[in-house]
Amino acid sequence: xxxxxxxxxxxxxxxxxxxxxxxxxxxxxxxxxxxxxxxxxxxxxxxxxxxxxxxxxxxxxxxxxxxxxxxxxxxxxxxxxxxxxxxxxxxxxxxxxxxxxxxxxxxxxxxxxxxxxxxxxxxxxxxxxxxxxxxxxxxxxxxxxxxxxxxxxxxxxxxxxxxxxxxxxxxxx
Amino acid sequence: xxxxxxxxxxxxxxxxxxxxxxxxxxxxxxxxxxxxxxxxxxxxxxxxxxxxxxxxxxxxxxxxxxxxxxxxxxxxxxxxxxxxxxxxxxxxxxxxxxxxxxxxxxxxxxxxxxxxxxxxxxxxxxxxxxxxxxxxxxxxxxxxxxxxxxxxxxxxxxxxxxxxxxxxxxxxxxxxxxxxxxxxxxxxxxxxxxxxxxxxxxxxxxxxxxxxxxxxxxxxxxxxxxxxxxxxxxxxxxxxxxxxxxxxxxxxxxxxxxxxxxxxxxxxxxxxxxxxxxxxxxxxxxxxxxxxxxxxxxxxxxxxxxxxxxxxxxxxxxxxxxxxxxxxxxxxxxxxxxxxxxxxxxxxxxxxxxxxxxxxxxxxxxxxxxxxxxxxxxxxxxxxxxxxxxxxxxxxxxxxxxxxxxxxxxxxxxxxxxx
Numbered sequence: 001x002x003x004x005x006x007x008x009x010x011x012x013x014x015x016x017x018x019x020x021x022x023x024x025x026x027x028x029x030x031x032x033x034x035x036x037x038x039x040x041x042x043x044x045x046x047x048x049x050x051x052x053x054x055x056x057x058x059x060x061x062x063x064x065x066x067x068x069x070x071x072x073x074x075x076x077x078x079x080x081x082x083x084x085x086x087x088x089x090x091x092x093x094x095x096x097x098x099x100x101x102x103x104x105x106x107x108x109x110x111x112x113x114x115x116x117x118x119x120x121x122x123x124x125x126x127x128x129x130x131x132x133x134x135x136x137x138x139x140x141x142x143x144x145x146x147x148x149x150x151x152x153x154x155x156x157x158x159x160x161x162x163x164x165x166x167x168x169x170x171x172x173x
Numbered sequence: 174x175x176x177x178x179x180x181x182x183x184x185x186x187x188x189x190x191x192x193x194x195x196x197x198x199x200x201x202x203x204x205x206x207x208x209x210x211x212x213x214x215x216x217x218x219x220x221x222x223x224x225x226x227x228x229x230x231x232x233x234x235x236x237x238x239x240x241x242x243x244x245x246x247x248x249x250x251x252x253x254x255x256x257x258x259x260x261x262x263x264x265x266x267x268x269x270x271x272x273x274x275x276x277x278x279x280x281x282x283x284x285x286x287x288x289x290x291x292x293x294x295x296x297x298x299x300x301x302x303x304x305x306x307x308x309x310x311x312x313x314x315x316x317x318x319x320x321x322x323x324x325x326x327x328x329x330x331x332x333x334x335x336x337x338x339x340x341x342x343x344x345x346x347x348x349x350x351x352x353x354x355x356x357x358x359x360x361x362x363x364x365x366x367x368x369x370x371x372x373x374x375x376x377x378x379x380x381x382x383x384x385x386x387x388x389x390x391x392x393x394x395x396x397x398x399x400x401x402x403x404x405x406x407x408x409x410x411x412x413x414x415x416x417x418x419x420x421x422x423x424x425x426x427x428x429x430x431x432x433x434x435x436x437x438x439x440x441x442x443x444x445x446x447x448x449x450x451x452x453x454x455x456x457x458x459x460x461x462x463x464x465x466x467x468x469x470x471x472x473x474x475x476x477x478x479x480x481x482x483x484x485x486x487x488x489x490x491x492x493x494x495x496x497x498x499x500x501x502x503x504x505x506x507x508x509x510x511x512x513x514x515x516x517x518x519x520x521x522x523x524x525x526x527x528x529x530x531x532x533x534x535x536x537x538x539x540x541x542x543x544x545x546x547x548x549x550x551x552x553x554x555x556x557x558x559x560x561x562x563x564x565x566x567x568x569x570x571x572x573x574x575x576x577x578x579x580x581x582x583x584x585x586x587x588x589x590x591x592x
Contacts, residue, residue: 017203020198031192032188045208058194108188108190111187130181131181
């Protein structure tokens with residue numbers, strides 16, 4: 001296959017800095033999206049490797065975390081569409097996330113599972129707006145959609161999570 | 174409804190509480206750096222013109238929810254990573270368009286690595302009205318082809334909606350598909366839904382694919398007219414075929430435009446309007462790519478005896494098939510799963526207990542044979558591996574795991590030799 005060249009030391013150091021700084025944030029996002037710890041780790045690794053390959057071309061027109069999140073979401077979408085995910089692993093529950101001690105509260109569990117069950121476009125909106133705290137303009141840039149579409153998705157997501165947010169019954173997805 | 178700040182606080186507290194263990198989990202830095210050191214950054218992968226074209230595709234994809242973001246077969250096979258040079262030389266560019274009244278099919282590329290034939294094609298709805306398409310079968314010189322187990326299943330029970338709308342959002346009018354064929358096939362069983370026109374086929378491999386200078390690939394596409402409104406369902410609902418949760422609607426996986434047609438309770442929701450066979454001349458050249466393989470035979474450890482039927486790896490994938498007998502009582506589980514680690518990363522995986530370092534699987538199937546009183550006798554398995562742009566390993570370690578534990582101490586080593 002091709003000749004392997006020695007890696008650029010500065011780029012490797014930059015990669016290390018990015019991993020140490022953003023690894024956990026990306027893992028949480030990928031966990032919510034893929035609903036599986038092992039797949040989330042796979043997605044995060046692929047994200048950083050893709051970022052490393054494209055570091056020389058990164059112009060800094062978005063901040064690093066935003067850039068990484070965009071790569072991670074694309075990676076998650078790709079993995080969800082893969083035949084592996086479609087035919088081998090249709091299960092979906094929070095038990096596939098790494099376990100903590102003591103376990104999370106029932107209310108928190110219910111809301112998190114409700115978020116995980118959202119369709120990808122609503123899950124992305126909830127994660128980026130309510131969890132990460134991005135503005136609608138920033139989310140529009142990350143997802144490459146209009147601010148109006150972002151607003152619509154956030155409103156729709158709020159409706160779908162209404163029961164868990166208000167502690168009621170009768171979820172409608 | 175609580176305001177956004179309150180929702181923000183609720184969501185953060187809930188997600189943080191449920192993902193607390195993420196903070197305590199071992200860092201992925203070591204495996205990431207290891208892989209990065211083996212794969213130098215590419216400063217300029219594609220030309221400016223192609224980059225612009227790709228950007229436009231991505232923007233269009235976001236706006237129209239088009240599913241295909243990787244239009245060429247190697248990008249699809251290697252999941253966006255740069256394919257090895259020996260693979261790039263094997264791609265045939267076809268761009269052959271065939272059209273009927275209700276369907277336009279373009280065979281864009283084919284790729285034959287000596288064993289597997291992969292093709293990319295674009296299916297377009299030229300009519301301006303919403304239609305549903307299924308790929309019924311593909312044939313090579315009249316012989317049915319068997320797709321790899323991880324591909325879009327054959328039969329006409331997976332429908333692709335092109336055109337129309339779901340929840341006010343327009344569905345794309347075309348989509349790109351990829352499929353890899355691994356052999357010609359014998360169809361041993363056809364299961365026909367009692368309540369719909371859809372069929373599923375159980376096919377087995379017949380003959381391996383051989384080089385052919387002049388061959389004809391034929392693809393049959395069935396076209397259906399929707400007689401009901403589309404309603405979106407979640408991925409889990411789609412996989413479970415929970416179409417009875419709605420009445421008089423067509424449940425569609427909106428992000429991808431897919432219908433699980435086998436589970437439709439009434440055939441009157443779809444009407445077949447065309448069954449079109451498309452023919453494409455293709456070339457499957459004689460070729461030899463880098464392959465490593467393990468010798469078939471018996472391999473033993475303290476838990477079991479592995480009867481290896483086949484283990485081959487190429488840059489475009491691999492296959493591992495075998496049986497396990499002499500099962501130790503400590504290792505009896507029909508849910509057992511397998512991770513395969515290249516030898517150069519196994520020590521690290523052993524230290525970090527990180528399965529992400531294993532070879533990536535495309536599909537996995539297994540079964541347990543038992544005596545009449547349900548005592549396990551052997552465990553057979555078949556694993557397809559995804560293409561890997563990295564170096565092929567000189568040996569691998571097989572590590573079994575089940576719901577209870579991972580058998581790291583009983584890892585089985587298989588040396589791999591070039592073929």
